[in-house]
Amino acid sequence: MTDTPAGIATILRRELMDIGRQRWVRISTLLQPLLFVPLFFGLPGLIAQRSATDLSHGSVVVAVQGGAEPVRQALESGGITIRETRDAAAAVLGRKADVGMVVSTTLRGKRAPELNVEVLLLGASGKSVLAFFRVQGVLNRATAVAERRREVNIHTTDLVRSPAGRRFFAASVLPVYVWFPLSVMLGFSVSTLASEKDGRTLESLLVLPYRPWQVIAAKWGVSMLAALTVAAVSLLPFAVVSVLDLPALGGRLSFGWAELSSLSIAMFAVAAFTVSAGLAVGAWGTSAREASSLSASIYIPAGVMSVIFLVVPDISPAPALLAVPVLGPMILAREGILGPLGIGAILSVLLPTIVYSTLLVEAARRLTSGERAILRPQT
């Protein structure tokens, strides 16, 4: 039995019983994503609202094209400052701006001016994330003002529903959405091995007639199940918000099943990396505490980098997210550094495969090497 995959099933069943009875696993698997989701959806909306009156941010270039004077007056009377008007559209297109918003108006007979909005998204720095929400805030505010004054009909399409907005979210915001819940699972996969050391159960496990790959495969399997549960719990509210067209992210989401499928695949890939890295770190540390410190040494800098890219203008998020093999090539591909998207997609598969394999082989090697890291020093 232990020579066959059924041997893995035996370990897997035992692992599932064990983790299923851990309160913190249940909380982090089910509750944490549910708590995170409202934060994720609500915070950008707040940013958009608070930023709506301040468009002094250097690279948010708002260009109002042709017949725009009434609109400009309407926006300014609403407390909105427009830094550039009229002929600035060409400048927007010609410069390395993060977000460009081209506003044009048309006058139709006796009706009030109709405002059409086109949003251009250029670059991918953290600043563009904030700028994106600010622009959304501007539109929300302008719409409110216009409705009150009835001097202009502003037909604003929520940015996240525009083609450019969807690309922007798929490339920049959703990876963050994927990453945060699953980062919890790193700690979990670390603990599947490290807790065996702390609980002194590893010796009795390793003395069973399993091959090392069976032990690793079972632990990988149970960690993946937990990670994918987190992913599913995280995706569910996202899908509900998107399908029911509920207000979120300072606007309205309108993702189709294709985008949701892509997101699911991305989540699977990130989960696979997280779990593999966690197992390798768990095999490396001599205790759960040491393993946690090791994993923190990897992810705290990445987290700090993420915060920096969100706050500091003109810093790309790529360095922080390059730590994640799946997202790194995606970002590089999007930035054009890797050439056509096809090559980026291939690398997105190849690089993680190499990294996962290396990590798992290392975990298996350490599991059987009998080095200090595996068995507590005791003579």
Place this chain on the structure above:
Amino acid sequence: MSGIAQLLDRGGQYRAVIEVVDVRRSLGGKPVLRGVGFLAVPGLITGLLGPNGAGKTTTLRLIATLLRPDSGSVRVCGLDTVANSREVRRSIGLLTEDPGLYDRLTCREQLVFAARSFGLSSAVARRRVEELAELLSFHDRLDSKAAVLSKGTRQKIALARALVHDPPVLLLDEPTASLDVSAAAAVHDLLTGSAFAHKTVLLSTHILTEVQLLCRNVVGITAGRVVVEGSVEDIARRHVTGEFRLAFLDALKDEALAGTMDPPSAALLGEGAFGHEGSA
């Protein structure tokens, strides 16, 4: 000639099941075993006796295939522990000093898992667990989670786990070190009972009285080296008083004088040198 060697010399009746030959092993760059060698035969409890840090646990881990020797060889049931590690693991039961139970699993779940891991069918595994619960008197705790068990019961469960596949070889690492006197006595009764009659048992301990009580053959180890080997009676006769304890300590002092280890401290040479039966 050692006690075991004498037994083997008689031929036919005894056959070495555990053979440790000139094994050296370093951990973290520090030599832990420096040429350890001994034999163990079925039907006898062989005591691996030595102070803390002598290399007893490392020796057991080598026999249990958890570690590989840097040099020398270890054979169990005629199989090399490096070349045939999985087959060796099927033939041994290991009881570690710490029971190493999964706290959130019930005793039954842990034992069934171990039994299934050794290839027993579900029905056979459950029947075997019931048998062991009767034998070791923990039937009333079978469905309790390990976290709520007393130390003595935990040790019983760990012992049951080591026995669940009925292995011919048992490796016991300080089985009574954390038990109170009555629990330790229960383990002693079990080890001298019929369930162990035909097994090859290697008992690692630092408790002299335990060795005197249980072991037919003694391997004295200190600083990674075997310093004395033979029956309790043979070793005791080496001292003018005929006391096993003093004879064993003499062997330690001889090793110290040979310059391979620090001399035993006054505390070590006192009454509590290796602890008492049932003490930690």
